[in-house]
Amino acid sequence: MFKNIAVTLDGSDNSKDALAQAVDIAKSSDAKLTLVSVVNETSYYYMGNTSTVGTSMIPTDFRSTQRKAAQDVLDNAKAYCDQHGIDVEVKVEEGIPKRVIVESYGKEKGYDLLVMGKSGVDALSRVIVGSTTAYVVRNSDTTVMVVG
Template structure:
């Protein structure tokens, strides 16, 4: 093979497009996982490849008290900022994406949406917490690895 040849790994579905979901939040690790996906999975695919990339942000449920909607408005602004940041990164790679924001416990929301979207792959970042910290804070990536209906790729940010 020449240096310009592209090797495409068959996904076992006779050339059908894959649906790749990338979970994004405000963390640096999340954006690194998206960048890694763009550089290592999406980049280098043939132009006729129709893989679909979905950016998913799980917004924690907000407790809204009568007369206090500023918390909900702030959460919506944060979700919008996160998706704009992720979308800009995708645009730099000339990749079109679908964006989704769902509200609820992040681990549960991500697993549910992966199932609803019939995703072929879930990609998410890792904060690199210790086992003790993970047990206290409940690791979303660990929950998804255990419960998602598709393969999960957890991308660890280099130190």
Template sequence: MYENILVPLDGSKNAQKALSVAIKLAKTFSSKLTLLSVIDNRNFSGNRSVVNTAPIVTTDEITELSKYSDNVINAGLQVVKDNGLEAKTLVKRGYPKSIIATDVPTDENIDLIVMGKSGTGALDRLIMGSTTAYVVRNAHVQVLVVNDD
């Protein structure tokens, strides 16, 4: 039923729960798993206007964000391996909402996105709306939203 399942990971409890559900689905349907972490680079110095060239995020912070994403992906991959499965891993830079909703599903032939109801981006959620809500509205594939108990 589902050949390729995408699981966006951000280190939150909801994302961990979504991974658990995705693993169960992958076992049931013999699906392939793709784990994704997105580094939101909208505030990196290369994305600033000519008028205001000061970076909002420093090089050290970019390095830390990259390390954090790698750690999140590696922890998720370990959970997958502990459950006797394998997964493809991706760390992308860009706008998380569109990368999760359309870019990666198109590029990786995804037919189901399994994601947590809410994640670590509380401020972004207040200002611009939740990533999950965006993905549900804009994805061209099915989306399963998982709550953390």
């Protein structure tokens, strides 16, 4: 069965469902589980990275804010895993999520299953550049489970 599972998390309901599925699989397979959240670097271009852009609504340190939000998602997911007796590794990555997932969590890196939600919280990015999930399904060299 599966021995090394990565689950991508963005705080969406679909990613929470993906986490629940990944935990069930990890328990039944005695697999190692890695929780991953990718800070989307393209959002820096959409939102700007400084308060001098002309709006006071944009945080001065947008990258730090996003990293903290990603870490919060992973902390909540880790607490869920702890409740279910699953030891996990936690990783916050930065980059274009679909590329980071395909390049860092495939067979070559030792993962035999990727679990992800069918859609996430980044609707703007999906409209502009396409679905992360669709890209991963088309380009990953490992098994991908889409939960939705």
